[in-house]
Amino acid sequence: MTKTDLHHQIRNCLQQVAELANCQLIEPVTDDTVLLQSGLDSLGFAMLVAQLEEELGFDPFSEMEIAVYPRTFAEFVSIYQQYQLKYAGG
Amino acid sequence: MRKLVVVSGASRGLGLAICRQLLQTGYAVLALARTHSQDLQQLQQQQPALHFMAADLAELAEIPALCSRIVKAFGRPYALINNAAVGYDGVLATMHNSEIGSLLNINVQAPILLSKYLLRPMLLNQSGRIVNISSIIARTGFNGLSVYAASKAALEGFSKSLAREVGKAGITVNCVAPGYMQTEMTSSLQGDKLESIKRRSPLGRLATPDDAAAAVLYLLSEQAGAVTGTVITVDAGSTA
Numbered sequence: 001m002t003k004t005d006l007h008h009q010i011r012n013c014l015q016q017v018a019e020l021a022n023c024q025l026i027e028p029v030t031d032d033t034v035l036l037q038s039g040l041d042s043l044g045f046a047m048l049v050a051q052l053e054e055e056l057g058f059d060p061f062s063e064m065e066i067a068v069y070p071r072t073f074a075e076f077v078s079i080y081q082q083y084q085l086k087y088a089g090g
Numbered sequence: 091m092r093k094l095v096v097v098s099g100a101s102r103g104l105g106l107a108i109c110r111q112l113l114q115t116g117y118a119v120l121a122l123a124r125t126h127s128q129d130l131q132q133l134q135q136q137q138p139a140l141h142f143m144a145a146d147l148a149e150l151a152e153i154p155a156l157c158s159r160i161v162k163a164f165g166r167p168y169a170l171i172n173n174a175a176v177g178y179d180g181v182l183a184t185m186h187n188s189e190i191g192s193l194l195n196i197n198v199q200a201p202i203l204l205s206k207y208l209l210r211p212m213l214l215n216q217s218g219r220i221v222n223i224s225s226i227i228a229r230t231g232f233n234g235l236s237v238y239a240a241s242k243a244a245l246e247g248f249s250k251s252l253a254r255e256v257g258k259a260g261i262t263v264n265c266v267a268p269g270y271m272q273t274e275m276t277s278s279l280q281g282d283k284l285e286s287i288k289r290r291s292p293l294g295r296l297a298t299p300d301d302a303a304a305a306v307l308y309l310l311s312e313q314a315g316a317v318t319g320t321v322i323t324v325d326a327g328s329t330a
Contacts, residue, residue, distance in 0.1 A: 020216065021259075043213065043259060050210030054161070062154045062207075 006084055007077050010052065014040065017047045031074035038073065058083055092118035092139055094167045095310065096160060096208060098147060098201070099174030101127035103273035104223065107299035108171055111307050113137040120164055122147075122156075122174070147174050147200035148192060157207030166211035169219035169310050172201035175241070179234040179278065190237050197241035202248060205263075209256065217260040219310050222249050223302075224267040226325050242267075246321055253319030262318035264309050268302040269325025292327030301326075 001009075011029070018025045021044035029038055040048070053059040060083035061068065070076040095112050099105040100121030106129055112119050118139040121130055124146050134140045141164065145156055160167065175197045178189050205220055212218025227235050228242035246265050253263040270276055270287050279287075288295055302324045308314055309322070323329060 020214070043255070046210065047213045047259075050214050053158070053210070054214070057158075059154070 001084065003081055006081055009055065010077050010080060013048055013051050013055065014038075017044055017051055021047055029073055031072065031077075033073045034071060035073060035076060052080065056080070056084070058087055092116060093169070094118045094120060094164050095169040095171060096120045096122065096167050096204075097171045097173060098122045098145070098204060100142075101125055101130050104268065104271065104299040104302055105171075105173040106130065106133070107303040108173060108306050109133060109140060111300070111303045112310075113140055115307060117168075117310070118164075120160060120167070147204075148196050150195055150199055150203060153200065153203040154207055157204065160208070161211050166215050167208055168212075168215075168217070169221065170204060170208045171221045171223070171306060172204060172245070173223045174200065175223065177235075177238050177276070179238070181234055182236045185237065193237050194241055194244075197238070198244045198248075201245060205248075205252065209252075209261065212261050213256070213259050218256075218262075220249075220252070220261065220263045221306050221309050222246075222263070222265045223306075224249075224265040224321060226267050226269045226323060226329050228267060228321075230329055249321075250319045257318055262309070262314070264314075264318060265321040266302055266305045266309070267321050267323045267325070268299075269297050269323070269328040271297055271299050271302065273299060287328065290328065291325070292330055295326050297324045297326045 014029065018040050021041065023040045023044050025039040026033065026037065049059060049061060060079050063083065070079055095117045097105055097108055097119060100109050101123035109119050109121055110133060120141045120143060122143055122145040123130065124144065126142050126144065130142060134142065143160065176193055178193055201222055209220065222245045224245050225242045227239045228246050249263045249265050256263065270279060305322045305324050309317060
């Protein structure tokens with residue numbers, strides 16, 4: 001999966017989860033959107049991480065040695081991209 | 091399709107009684123325990139909906155991977171019963187620090203982590219149940235059980251706040267607090283002490299693992315859909 005595909009998949013997941021969590025996302029969500037201002041609530045983010053774990057097979061936040069809280073959508077995606085490379089590389 | 095319930099500490103005592111009642115009621119059960127006990131194996135022969143996965147919950151770092159394996163192999167669970175616990179007794183002043191640490195890991199951290207990781211698939215299902223097995227010792231004192239008491243009080247506090255956190259996702263979180271039951275965990279409680287607990291109980295007996303398991307079954311039922319953030323005491327009235 002390319003970086004762009006992953007970016008696209010996370011964006012799709014965000015939409016799905018927002019619907020499930022009954023949250024109204026701001027339009028448009030861009031790379032610079034601050035997550036806390038995206039319209040998704042904290043439980044919604046937990047669902048996003050859960051959904052991505054089911055789809056991608058990993059949860060980068062559980063694998064990190066220290067707690068990291070991405071601020072923007074781009075930072076969130078970038079964490080997944082880093083871990084995807086790690087998984088792809090074995 | 092049968093709803094899947096994950097039960098920790100399922101090899102004996104209350105955990106085994108919970109598994110037995112769940113299977114009789116039509117749930118599928120994933121039993122977690124360190125060892126695949128003979129009782130569990132026998133139950134599995136009669137009940138093909140009983141699955142077993144070996145898990146040592148003292149290995150906290152393994153819990154995320156364990157939960158991933160569970161969801162991959164069995165799908166999203168409907169409920170989690172955090173029943174596994176250790177009950178070392180001894181006065182605090184001479185209890186070894188390693189024992190204090192391992193009791194808190196197994197009785198508090200492990201159920202919190204299992205809840206964290208099995209809650210996620212429940213969030214995606216927008217429904218689920220978590221039942222944490224507490225004890226009347228969370229709220230009544232007993233000589234020699236201070237650390238155990240701390241662990242059970244912690245679970246009750248955890249359950250109430252988590253109930254508030256996940257209620258809007260259709261997930262309930264409750265505790266069942268049994269009184270003294272005759273299981274291996276309480277085997278050191280004998281003679282006069284045991285008789286005095288029985289005598290002081292309004293019903294003149296101890297609660298059994300089956301009595302406590304029935305409360306767990308109720309909390310999993312549709313009828314308990316409006317019950318969350320609470321503790322059901324099953325102690326034959328000992329703390330009344």
